[in-house]
Amino acid sequence: MLRLSKLTDYAVVVLVRLSVGEAVQTSPGVASSIGIPEPTVAKVLKALAGSGLVASxxxxxxGYRLMRPLAAIPVSDVxxxxxxxxALTACVDGAATACETSSLCPVAGxxxxxxxAIQSALDGITLADMQKSAIPRAFRLPHPTQSIAAAE
Amino acid sequence: MLRLSKLTDYAVVVLVRLSVGEAVQTSPGVASSIGIPEPTVAKVLKALAGSGLVASxxxxxxGYRLMRPLAAIPVSDVxxxxxxxxALTACVDGAATACETSSLCPVAGxxxxxxxAIQSALDGITLADMQKSAIPRAFRLPHPTQSIAAAE
DNA sequence: AAATATCGGACCGTGCGGGTCCTGTTTCAG
DNA sequence: CTGAAACAGGACCCGCACGGTCCGATATTT
Known part of the structure; x- marks a missing residue:
C-alpha cells in the first residue's frame, strides 16, 4: 500500500543522473546510463519538463537540463x-461522483x-537527501556482478 | 499518486461505525448502516481482525467488536x-527480484x-482525529443537497 | 441438534499503470 | 541548403493488481 508508481522512482533516478553533468543530456543517453528503456525515460523526462523541474x-x-539543484527539489515535487x-483517496477531489450515492458515509474519508501530514513530510525531504543515503560507489558500475560481489 | 486503496477508506468508516456501540455488530449490520456491500465489509473486517484491530x-x-478506542488507533495501523x-516502492522489500537486473540503478530508490517520514506522520494521526475533523452533522443526512447549501 | 454468523479460501471482471511506437517539429551540422 | 538528431505529443496495447463476489467449513448459541 501507499505504493507510488514505478515512474516516480524512475524520475528520481533520472534527476539524480541529470545532476552529475552541467551539460544537457539526451534521453537515450540517460536511459542507457541508468538501465531503463528509452521510451520510458523519455516519458518521465517529458513529465518533468512539464512541471518545470527540467528544461528541454x-x-x-x-537534451534535458536540470533547472534546480537536487537540494532544492523536494520529493513531493517529483x-x-x-x-x-x-491525495490518498478519491474522496477529496472526485467526491461528487463517488460519494453522492452514499449519503450515509460518516467519515466521508x-x-x-x-x-x-504526508505532504509536509514529503516537502522536508529533498533529492539530495535521497542521493546522500544511496551507496555512492554504485554510480558507475561497468561490471555489475563483480562490483556487487566486491562491495559485499 | 499516493492513492491508498478504497478498502482502506472503507476500513476507517467501518472502524468508526464499530465504535458507536459497545456491543458486537454483525458485518451485514455494519454494511447496511454505512452503505457498503456486505462482502466487501466482511473482507475488510476480516483483515482488521487479522491485525488485531477488531475481535471476532x-x-x-x-459479530465484531472494536478492541481499542479510536484515539488509540493510528491510521498507519489501519x-x-x-x-x-x-512501503512506497517495491525496491525496499522485493528488491531482489526487480533490481537485480539493473545493477546500474544509482539511487536504487x-x-x-x-x-x-510518512510512517511517523501517519502514526501521529488517529482515527479519533479523522472522526473529529469530519463534519458532525453529516452523520445523518436525509437530504444532502440542502445541508450542503446551508453550510455555505 | 439446529440455526446463525464468522472464517477462509478461491474466483473473476475491470480499471489503470507501465511500456511501446509513430509522426511532427525544431534545431544544429555539414 | 539539406539532412540528421532529438524533443514533443499524441495513440495504442498489454499485464497486473485491486475491487467485488461467492461458497464451503467451522464454531457457538439457543
Whole structure:
C-alpha cells in the first residue's frame, strides 16, 4: 500500500543522473546510463519538463537540463510531477461522483489531515537527501556482478 | 499518486461505525448502516481482525467488536492492516527480484527516509482525529443537497 | 441438534499503470 | 541548403493488481 508508481522512482533516478553533468543530456543517453528503456525515460523526462523541474533543448545537440539543484527539489515535487497531486483517496477531489450515492458515509474519508501530514513530510525531504543515503560507489558500475560481489 | 486503496477508506468508516456501540455488530449490520456491500465489509473486517484491530465473535449472536478506542488507533495501523506494510516502492522489500537486473540503478530508490517520514506522520494521526475533523452533522443526512447549501 | 454468523479460501471482471511506437517539429551540422 | 538528431505529443496495447463476489467449513448459541 501507499505504493507510488514505478515512474516516480524512475524520475528520481533520472534527476539524480541529470545532476552529475552541467551539460544537457539526451534521453537515450540517460536511459542507457541508468538501465531503463528509452521510451520510458523519455516519458518521465517529458513529465518533468512539464512541471518545470527540467528544461528541454530541442533540435540536434539538444537534451534535458536540470533547472534546480537536487537540494532544492523536494520529493513531493517529483511525485506531483509524475503522479499528479498528492491525495490518498478519491474522496477529496472526485467526491461528487463517488460519494453522492452514499449519503450515509460518516467519515466521508476525512483524509485531509493525513494528506497534509504526508505532504509536509514529503516537502522536508529533498533529492539530495535521497542521493546522500544511496551507496555512492554504485554510480558507475561497468561490471555489475563483480562490483556487487566486491562491495559485499 | 499516493492513492491508498478504497478498502482502506472503507476500513476507517467501518472502524468508526464499530465504535458507536459497545456491543458486537454483525458485518451485514455494519454494511447496511454505512452503505457498503456486505462482502466487501466482511473482507475488510476480516483483515482488521487479522491485525488485531477488531475481535471476532463466532457463532450465533456473533459479530465484531472494536478492541481499542479510536484515539488509540493510528491510521498507519489501519493502512498496514489493509494494504500491508507501508512501503512506497517495491525496491525496499522485493528488491531482489526487480533490481537485480539493473545493477546500474544509482539511487536504487533510496526511499527509506521518505518511508520513515510518512510512517511517523501517519502514526501521529488517529482515527479519533479523522472522526473529529469530519463534519458532525453529516452523520445523518436525509437530504444532502440542502445541508450542503446551508453550510455555505 | 439446529440455526446463525464468522472464517477462509478461491474466483473473476475491470480499471489503470507501465511500456511501446509513430509522426511532427525544431534545431544544429555539414 | 539539406539532412540528421532529438524533443514533443499524441495513440495504442498489454499485464497486473485491486475491487467485488461467492461458497464451503467451522464454531457457538439457543
Amino acid at each position: 533543448q530541442r533540435g540536434a545537440r539538444g 511525485i506531483a510531477a509524475i503522479d499528479g497531486p498528492i 476525512r483524509w485531509d489531515p493525513v494528506n497534509e | 465473535q463466532r457463532g450465533a449472536r456473533g 493502512i498496514a492492516a489493509i494494504d500491508g506494510p507501508i 533510496r526511499w527509506d527516509p521518505v518511508n520513515e
